[in-house]
Amino acid sequence: MSPTVWTPQRWRELPAAQQPEWPDEDDYERALKQLAALPPLVFAGEARRLTRALGQVAAGEAFLLQAGDCAESFAEFSADAIRDKLKVILQMAVVLTYGAGVPVVKVGRIAGQFAKPRSSPTELVGEVELPAFRGHMVNDDAADAAARVPDPRRLAAAYHQSASTLNLVRAFTKGGFADLSRVHVWNQQFVASSEEGRRYEQMANEIDRALRFMAACGIDLGGEESLHQVDFYTSHDALILGYEEALTRMDSLTGDYYDCSAHMLWVGERTRQLDGAHVDFLSGIHNPVGCKVSASMTTEEVLALCERLNPGRVPGRLTLITRMGAAAVADALPPLLAAVQDAGHPVVWACDPMHGNTFVSEGGRKTRRFDDILAELRGFFAAHLAAGTWPGGVHLELTGDDVTECLGGFGDILEDQLHERYTTTCDPRLNARQAIDLAFRVAEMLRT
Ligand code: TRP
Ligand code: MN
Numbered sequence: 382m383s384p385t386v387w388t389p390q391r392w393r394e395l396p397a398a399q400q401p402e403w404p405d406e407d408d409y410e411r412a413l414k415q416l417a418a419l420p421p422l423v424f425a426g427e428a429r430r431l432t433r434a435l436g437q438v439a440a441g442e443a444f445l446l447q448a449g450d451c452a453e454s455f456a457e458f459s460a461d462a463i464r465d466k467l468k469v470i471l472q473m474a475v476v477l478t479y480g481a482g483v484p485v486v487k488v489g490r491i492a493g494q495f496a497k498p499r500s501s502p503t504e505l506v507g508e509v510e511l512p513a514f515r516g517h518m519v520n521d522d523a524a525d526a527a528a529r530v531p532d533p534r535r536l537a538a539a540y541h542q543s544a545s546t547l548n549l550v551r552a553f554t555k556g557g558f559a560d561l562s563r564v565h566v567w568n569q570q571f572v573a574s575s576e577e578g579r580r581y582e583q584m585a586n587e588i589d590r591a592l593r594f595m596a597a598c599g600i601d602l603g604g605e606e607s608l609h610q611v612d613f614y615t616s617h618d619a620l621i622l623g624y625e626e627a628l629t630r631m632d633s634l635t636g637d638y639y640d641c642s643a644h645m646l647w648v649g650e651r652t653r654q655l656d657g658a659h660v661d662f663l664s665g666i667h668n669p670v671g672c673k674v675s676a677s678m679t680t681e682e683v684l685a686l687c688e689r690l691n692p693g694r695v696p697g698r699l700t701l702i703t704r705m706g707a708a709a710v711a712d713a714l715p716p717l718l719a720a721v722q723d724a725g726h727p728v729v730w731a732c733d734p735m736h737g738n739t740f741v742s743e744g745g746r747k748t749r750r751f752d753d754i755l756a757e758l759r760g761f762f763a764a765h766l767a768a769g770t771w772p773g774g775v776h777l778e779l780t781g782d783d784v785t786e787c788l789g790g791f792g793d794i795l796e797d798q799l800h801e802r803y804t805t806t807c808d809p810r811l812n813a814r815q816a817i818d819l820a821f822r823v824a825e826m827l828r829t
Contacts, residue, residue: 387665389629389638392622397658399498399620399651401519401531409623412533416627421641422492422543423615425632428668431614431644434486435669436697438773439727444483444827445700445774446474447616447645447731448816449490451808452497455517455535458542463549464558465781466491468567469813471559471611472581473820475567479584480824486614490778492546493617493643495519495539496624497807498651514806518621522806536624543642547615554613561608564588569813571783576791577818616645616671620652622662629666637667647671647702650736655685664689669697673733676705676713680720687726700729702776703761706737707753710760718768731774732761739808742788746799748809751789755822762826775823779811790815 385391403409437443448470466489474485495518504513512529514522518539521528553559564585572578596602619625619640628642640646646666650673652659663670670690674683683701691699701721705713721728734757738749758775765772785794785802786809803809811819 389626392658392662395658395661397622401515403531403533409533412536413623413627416536416540421630422547423641423644425639428639428644432669432697435729438486438729439696441771443486444477445486445729445731447488448777448779450494451778451810452516452806453494454806460549463546467553469779469781469816472567472817475564476820477824479588481827487611488614488616488645490616492543492615496620498620498649550613555610559611572813575814577814581817614644616643618649619646622658638665640666640668645669649673650675660689671700671702674701674703676709680716683717684720684724694727696727700731702731702733704733704736707756710757714764715768718764718770722770729773731776732758733776734758735778742796742799744799746803748799749787751787751815778808779816781813784812786810787815790818
C-alpha cells in the first residue's frame, strides 16, 4: 500500500494492468478533465442504500441478482434493447423472490459496462493480427487496424450513453413499468410460447391471485409503494481508471469519496493485484465494491484482499464473486469460505458461473454450455450448505434478445446453430429463455 493518504489520483503511482495505450497522452488527459466537469451519474446516498441492501445479503437475509451484458455496445443502443434487458432481469427477480421467498437486490451490469480486460494485447481476426478490442469506451470492434486505435473521445461517449441508459432505467423502474401488476407484460413473445415461458405465466397467475387475495382482505395495494416500483442499481468493471477517477466526487454530506460512475464497481481476475492500481482505487471509494475470485486464488490472497478493501468490516461493502468453473468449484471454494468465515469478514458471496466455463466451439465461436453453468451453481450452493455460509447471489451475462450464444437449455441450442443469432461484442450471453429457466433452478436451489 502506498504510504500517502488516499486520493482519487493515488492509483497513478502504482502499476495499472490493462490500461490502453492512448496515442496521445495529452488528448487523454484533456478528455478526463472534461469528464471531471460533468455531473455525477449516481449519487452517494444511492450507493449507501445499496451497501445497506448488500449488508442484508451478507447477513443471509436477501439474495443478489447481478446481471447484464458482458460488454455494452455503442452500436446496439436503443430503448427497446434496454427495456427488453430490464424485462428479463425483472422476470428473474420475481421468480427468485416468489420462488425462494427472499428479497432480491437487483444490480445491472449496465450504464457503464464498456471496457474489457484482454488476455493478450492482440487478437487474431481471421488471418490478420489486430490490436485487441477493449470495449467501446476504448476502441471499436471492427476488424481493421484503424478501428482498434484507442480514442479518448470514446470516454465521453460512454459517459453520455450511460447517462441516457440510466435515465431510461430510472423511468422504467420507478415509473410504473416494474409494477407487480405488470408481471405478465415482461414475458416477451418468444419466451411466452416456450416451456419456460409457460412456467413463468403460471407463476405470474399465482402472483395475480395473491394480490387479489390481499386486496380482498382489505389491504390497500394502491398505497403500498413497494408493489409499484423497484430499486435497481448499476455496476461495472472499474477497468479504465482515468474514467473512474474523473467521476469520483466527494460527498458533501459525509466528506467521503464516491465513484459516481455507478453504484457498485468491481475488479476482475486480471486487475485484482493487491499492490496494483485497481485495488488501491477501490480501497478509497465508499461505494460497495466487488472482486472476482478464480480457482487459483489462495486463502492468503483472499484474506489480504478482504483486509485491504474492507478493513472496517462493513457488511455489504465487499462482494466476492467466485468464477471457478464447473469442474473446479467443489475443491477450490470450500477453503476460501472457511478462511473468510474464520477471519470474521462479512462478505457477500456471489457466483459468476459464466467466466470459468467459456470455451471455443469447433466453428470458432466463444460459447458456454447451459449445463456447465448450472453445474457450477450447484457446486456453489453445495459448498455453502456444507460450510454453513450463505450463497448470497449470482452474477450473470445475459440479454433480453433471442440470441444463440450459449449452448443447451430447453430450446437446446446446438453448436451448428451458434452462428444464427450471435451478436455479442465480447462473451456469449444467456438469452431470455435460458435466463428465466436458470432463475427457476436457482430459486429451487435456494429453497432447499
Ligand atoms: N419492490 C419489491 C421488490 O423490489 C416488489 C417488486 C415490485 C418486484 N416490482 C417487482 C420484485 C418486480 C421483482 C420484480 O422486491
Ligand atoms: Mn464477460
